[in-house]
Amino acid sequence: MIETAIFKALADPTRCAIFEKLAAGGMNASALRQGMAISQPAMSQHLSVLRNAKLVREQRQGRFVNYEVDPEGLALIAGWLARYRAYWPERIDALKLLLKDMDP
Amino acid sequence: MIETAIFKALADPTRCAIFEKLAAGGMNASALRQGMAISQPAMSQHLSVLRNAKLVREQRQGRFVNYEVDPEGLALIAGWLARYRAYWPERIDALKLLLKDMDP
DNA sequence: CTGATACATAAGCGCATGCTTATGCGATTC
């Protein structure tokens, strides 16, 4: 189950923060560490987990590795969420925001 | 972070299966166990985790406890997802399906 | 009241997980 891997990846607050930081703009692993009180190997391991979960993808640039959000992971979460749309109507405020500027 | 609790709850495949089963219709804990090769205490513990994550809610009926999907958890996931809609356009097939029969 | 049922909780155990330190490896700089 790929969704399980995604949820497992996001279950760690540090990885959640890394993903959120990457969502603000792609950057390399060292830049990600700035202001995050995390060791270099730990960051590397977290990025590996996020990468396997399709939440993040890499792009080598010389000796740097630029990381960015991988839309595939988000699409998979959306797909999972879609299976339960029968339960949305009771509270879809966030959902309405979510689909506001899509498919107008 | 409540979203972290939600992702942590869904990170376990057994809990994911329990949630999926409940999505097909509310039922009590014993009925949930049918065909799931899981002990009664384990089920109770899983339901507790799902309940704390707002993914499931309970409703006592005599000595039975009927469980059902709590839309709030799904709405929270949708809210989390909405924060990253900047990355959707690359692959929104699932999302389009998702919002098809909403707010027409 | 007695027993059974539905469920929750406590305690303990094995395994996964996230961290650390240490090391390796390719790319850049001098």
Place this chain on the structure above:
DNA sequence: GAATCGCATAAGCATGCGCTTATGTATCAG
């Protein structure tokens, strides 16, 4: 070529997590 930088990986350790068995509590049946 030597030193350095950016990153990955290995090994070890402490904690968390999901399971088990055992027990507690509330509801129902007789």
